[in-house]
Amino acid sequence: MEHIVIIGNGIAGVTAARHIRKLSDKKITIISAEADHFFSRTALMYVYMGHMRWRDIEPYEKGFWKKNRLELKKGLVKNVDTASKTLQFSEADSMNYDKLIIACGSVTNTFGWEGLDLNGVGGMVSKQDLEDIEKFAPNNKECPNAVIVGGGLIGVELAEMLRTRNIHVTMLVRENAFWTNALPAGEAEMLSRHIQSHGVHLRHETNLDKIIGDENGNVKGVILKEGQEEIPCKFVGITTGVKPNIQFLKDSGIDTDRGILVNRKLETNVEDVFAIGDCAQQRQTIGNRAPVEAVWYTGRMMGEALAQTICGKSFEYNPGHWFNSAKFFDIEYQTYGWVQPKDRRKDSEAQFHWKCTSDQRCITVSYHKETGEFLGINTFGIRMKHEVMDQWLNEKRSIDFVIENLKQANFDPEFYKKYESEILSEFKQNQPITT
Amino acid sequence: MSAIQRNMSLTGEPPKSINTLQKIATLIGLSGLVIILLAGFNLEFPNKPLWLWVALFAITAGIVLFAKGAYANKHEGIKNDGIWFKSITSRGYLAWVTGILLTSFYIVLYFFPQFLGLNEKGDNTGIISFFDPLSKMLSGNPASQWFVYGTLYTVAIFSFGIKFIWKYRNNRYEKIRTISVMFFQTAFAFLIPEFMARMNSDSFNLPYYDLKNIWPLNYYNFEQYRVDSFISSGDVGIGLLIFGVISIFVITPILTYKYGKRWYCSWVCGCGGLAETAGDSFRQLSDKSESAWKIERWVIHSVLVFVVVMTTAVISTYLGYDSEKYWLTKDIFLIGVAVFLTVLFAGIWFFKREELKKDARYGAIGYLVIILALMGMHFTTGKTLFLFEAETLRQSYGFLIGAIFSGVIGTGFYPIFGSRVWCRFGCPMAAVLGMQQRLFSKFRITTNGGQCISCGNCSTYCEMGIDVRAYAQKGENIVRSSCVGCGICSAVCPRGVLKLENGPLEGRIKGNDILLGNDVNLMEYVNN
Numbered sequence: 001m002e003h004i005v006i007i008g009n010g011i012a013g014v015t016a017a018r019h020i021r022k023l024s025d026k027k028i029t030i031i032s033a034e035a036d037h038f039f040s041r042t043a044l045m046y047v048y049m050g051h052m053r054w055r056d057i058e059p060y061e062k063g064f065w066k067k068n069r070l071e072l073k074k075g076l077v078k079n080v081d082t083a084s085k086t087l088q089f090s091e092a093d094s095m096n097y098d099k100l101i102i103a104c105g106s107v108t109n110t111f112g113w114e115g116l117d118l119n120g121v122g123g124m125v126s127k128q129d130l131e132d133i134e135k136f137a138p139n140n141k142e143c144p145n146a147v148i149v150g151g152g153l154i155g156v157e158l159a160e161m162l163r164t165r166n167i168h169v170t171m172l173v174r175e176n177a178f179w180t181n182a183l184p185a186g187e188a189e190m191l192s193r194h195i196q197s198h199g200v201h202l203r204h205e206t207n208l209d210k211i212i213g214d215e216n217g218n219v220k221g222v223i224l225k226e227g228q229e230e231i232p233c234k235f236v237g238i239t240t241g242v243k244p245n246i247q248f249l250k251d252s253g254i255d256t257d258r259g260i261l262v263n264r265k266l267e268t269n270v271e272d273v274f275a276i277g278d279c280a281q282q283r284q285t286i287g288n289r290a291p292v293e294a295v296w297y298t299g300r301m302m303g304e305a306l307a308q309t310i311c312g313k314s315f316e317y318n319p320g321h322w323f324n325s326a327k328f329f330d331i332e333y334q335t336y337g338w339v340q341p342k343d344r345r346k347d348s349e350a351q352f353h354w355k356c357t358s359d360q361r362c363i364t365v366s367y368h369k370e371t372g373e374f375l376g377i378n379t380f381g382i383r384m385k386h387e388v389m390d391q392w393l394n395e396k397r398s399i400d401f402v403i404e405n406l407k408q409a410n411f412d413p414e415f416y417k418k419y420e421s422e423i424l425s426e427f428k429q430n431q432p433i434t435t
Numbered sequence: 436m437s438a439i440q441r442n443m444s445l446t447g448e449p450p451k452s453i454n455t456l457q458k459i460a461t462l463i464g465l466s467g468l469v470i471i472l473l474a475g476f477n478l479e480f481p482n483k484p485l486w487l488w489v490a491l492f493a494i495t496a497g498i499v500l501f502a503k504g505a506y507a508n509k510h511e512g513i514k515n516d517g518i519w520f521k522s523i524t525s526r527g528y529l530a531w532v533t534g535i536l537l538t539s540f541y542i543v544l545y546f547f548p549q550f551l552g553l554n555e556k557g558d559n560t561g562i563i564s565f566f567d568p569l570s571k572m573l574s575g576n577p578a579s580q581w582f583v584y585g586t587l588y589t590v591a592i593f594s595f596g597i598k599f600i601w602k603y604r605n606n607r608y609e610k611i612r613t614i615s616v617m618f619f620q621t622a623f624a625f626l627i628p629e630f631m632a633r634m635n636s637d638s639f640n641l642p643y644y645d646l647k648n649i650w651p652l653n654y655y656n657f658e659q660y661r662v663d664s665f666i667s668s669g670d671v672g673i674g675l676l677i678f679g680v681i682s683i684f685v686i687t688p689i690l691t692y693k694y695g696k697r698w699y700c701s702w703v704c705g706c707g708g709l710a711e712t713a714g715d716s717f718r719q720l721s722d723k724s725e726s727a728w729k730i731e732r733w734v735i736h737s738v739l740v741f742v743v744v745m746t747t748a749v750i751s752t753y754l755g756y757d758s759e760k761y762w763l764t765k766d767i768f769l770i771g772v773a774v775f776l777t778v779l780f781a782g783i784w785f786f787k788r789e790e791l792k793k794d795a796r797y798g799a800i801g802y803l804v805i806i807l808a809l810m811g812m813h814f815t816t817g818k819t820l821f822l823f824e825a826e827t828l829r830q831s832y833g834f835l836i837g838a839i840f841s842g843v844i845g846t847g848f849y850p851i852f853g854s855r856v857w858c859r860f861g862c863p864m865a866a867v868l869g870m871q872q873r874l875f876s877k878f879r880i881t882t883n884g885g886q887c888i889s890c891g892n893c894s895t896y897c898e899m900g901i902d903v904r905a906y907a908q909k910g911e912n913i914v915r916s917s918c919v920g921c922g923i924c925s926a927v928c929p930r931g932v933l934k935l936e937n938g939p940l941e942g943r944i945k946g947n948d949i950l951l952g953n954d955v956n957l958m959e960y961v962n963n
Contacts, residue, residue, distance in 0.1 A: 043892075059889050321952075386885060
């Protein structure tokens with residue numbers, strides 16, 4: 001029986017395993033050094049916040065793995081020998097594979113600052129990171145102050161976590177508002193205000209110089225590049241993005257760049273070795289997508305596509321329209337298609353922006369300046385139907401159509417106040433606004 | 436790297452648990468309870484009505500102020516911080532103390548009302564007599580243990596309802612729904628029956644009737660004493676009796692068809708009302724495992740069969756044999772029940788068989804065969820219907836289901852098993868509505884394309900123990916008979932994935948195992 005070995009039990013690897021099982025009887029082994037069972041990485045924050053226990057963020061009951069004959073192996077792969085199709089583990093044992101799927105995810109991306117190795121400095125990516133946060137920032141007595149470096153999705157989650165234990169949080173953001181490398185200015189500024197309203201000390205246009213420690217190797221503060229100002233703290237969260245976790249592949253002969261290089265079929269340069277999820281890097285970029293996509297959904301989609309290929313029905317990874325979502329403290333965010341921030345915006349892209357007087361919700365719709373074609377939408381505080389947005393993008397609807405029919409896409413709970421008519425009248429009055 | 440999975444909740448340290456306002460609120464609320472408790476020791480209060488009002492007001496104010504302290508200074512939004520760290524909400528010491536106290540209260544209430552001061556022969560004493568002034572004001576009669584319970588129950592739904600609204604003030608569905616349960620409890624369960632009692636006289640004698648309490652939840656509604664008093668109360672009484680029948684056979688199916696069982700379970704019902712308000716802090720304690728779901732299906736449907744059998748037996752005992760006196764005789768009634776059950780079963784089997792799981796099919800066939808066989812034996816051999824005396828059945832049901840299951844376990848164990856144990860495992864009304872909801876309803880919870888991140892908030896906060904995530908992460912609609920439509924899964928979802936909806940029947944249950952977002956051809960290929 002063919003043995004499929006999957007390195008990594010995150011969403012990409014587990015999705016691939018599930019779908020291979022549905023399609024075949026192959027022997028499947030899933031390897032992880034991080035956790036005994038698959039868990040929802042995006043839900044790590046809720047464990048620290050006390051919304052859920054560890055077992056609540058595991059999507060499958062313990063019997064699931066046995067029932068579906070998915071073998072689990074706890075171990076850290078040290079080396080991949082592609083010639084003999086063998087994996088070597090750090091505990092000196094080994095395992096043979098017929099086909100290998102690398103889905104080993106990401107690690108925290110840093111910029112080589114001084115002091116990264118101090119106790120109390122870490123990211124928020126893995127289970128072990130969470131355990132460290134629990135250890136170094138258990139409450140506001142042991143950790144009255146924390147500093148978060150980087151204004152992005154993980155940074156704001158970490159801020160929300162620490163605030164639930166009344167730890168004072170200073171967030172260092174290089175840009176002049178929160179997450180401006182992904183969001184248009186109006187949205188970024190609204191989020192900055194919301195984050196500040198939750199007691200986070202948001203320092204815009206501020207850069208980390210180095211992290212300083214005490215004689216015991218524990219962090220005691222950070223020094224800013226701006227004026228060498230010192231901020232004392234007991235915990236430093238590094239949330240300046242993630243990068244593929246590919247250190248162990250150095251001598252494997254598998255081509256890597258930032259990530260593991262794959263073609264559209266998710267094949268690496270070595271036969272029978274595939275890579276999916278955060279650790280994969282597309283040789284050819286797909287549309288506006290980044291070559292390395294560290295997103296839950298793309299990991300899942302790559303797993304779905306690869307399972308078909310592995311089971312004999314060759315499929316390219318061909319994702320549909322871009323979509324994503326997040327939550328910033330109390331404000332939910334969804335995006336469909338492309339709404340580019342200023343730096344990445346093409347001349348042909350125009351945007352219509354509406355913001356509610358509550359300063360808690362807004363939308364931005366992007367469209368082609370000349371043709372009026374709908375290109376994408378960001379919504380904050382209003383839920384949208386994925387299916388409808390996907391369809392409108394497929395049908396290349398016009399911006400006018402989208403704004404006029406926005407009600408059809410609304411996915412807010414029953415009895416919620418609707419804002420579509422307000423949005424429509426503002427659109428009619430002020431179109432088009434481009435910033 | 437440790438091989439041990441540390442349960443982080445054990446190491447978590449929440450911020451200082453309660454603030455000053457909450458401490459004051461606790462003092463006020465508990466002093467209200469203490470006043471009532473002192474009344475239990477027959478302390479003679481100088482001005483009883485005043486002290487009763489003081490006590491009830493203090494309890495309400497305590498709860499409301501506590502909520503103010505907890506939520507007023509926070510942003511609108513989801514407030515589950517520290518739920519699994521706090522003793523009361525994570526089966527800690529306070530949870531056990533509360534559970535034991537509540538359970539003891541129910542045992543006294545159901546089985547030893549004399550300890551509350553009930554006196555069959557003379558004037559009440561103790562706590563019950565403490566409530567006399569209020570009861571006399573409303574119905575003109577002295578209080579009973581049920582009046583005391585009803586008053587405290589209403590105070591709980593009302594004040595914890597305010598807490599709930601404060602907590603979920605970002606969510607209009609939750610606010611409106613909670614106002615609805617507060618209204619139905621206060622008006623229908625508490626005030627109207629008392630006023631109805633005031634109208635009673637020697638010639639007009641309506642039984643205590645909470646109009647929204649429908650058979651089979653109200654399992655005693657068709658017992659002889661009640662039917663007799665309905666009939667003796669003229670047109671109004673007959674009207675109410677007919678209302679009781681059409682409630683379950685006409686109104687219920689129509690409303691459940693249009694809105695799902697939520698119209699009752701989380702908008703109207705008193706048991707549901709208490710679970711949603713006072714029980715809200717315990718919703719995360721429900722068991723989400725598949726084995727719990729299996730137990731749930733067997734237990735709840737067994738209770739339903741039990742109540743059908745018991746009611747049939749009880750009604751048949753007071754019906755006569757002589758069709759000249761009254762058209763509805765014992766035989767006609769029994770044959771009618773048998774025909775009704777057979778037709779109902781055949782209809783479901785014919786139209787909806789594909790939607791029943793294997794154990795549901797076995798269960799349905801098994802129960803039908805048993806009921807029909809027992810009736811057959813009754814007619815052929817003349818044995819006692821259902822092998823037991825109707826009175827024995829009635830008493831066992833009242834004791835096991837009416838008191839122990841719905842009261843002692845269902846509510847007393849809130850802090851241990853979660854708030855909807857009765858609704859999920861025991862309530863026969865929920866079983867009827869659940870069948871309607873699963874098979875004949877427009878209601879469903881829809882999932883949003885491919886946006887689910889499997890985080891588990893929906894499943895964790897489902898009070899009915901539905902593993903919502905298992906559906907959401909596959910992009911499947913949630914059409915479960917147990918869903919009471921409380922809307923909390925949708926509220927706590929961080930990615931806007933879930934929505935409660937009433938929509939067309941086509942495509943209501945869909946099992947596409949590929950989520951939106953991927954290659955269109957791949958999705959089509961996998962779905963075909």
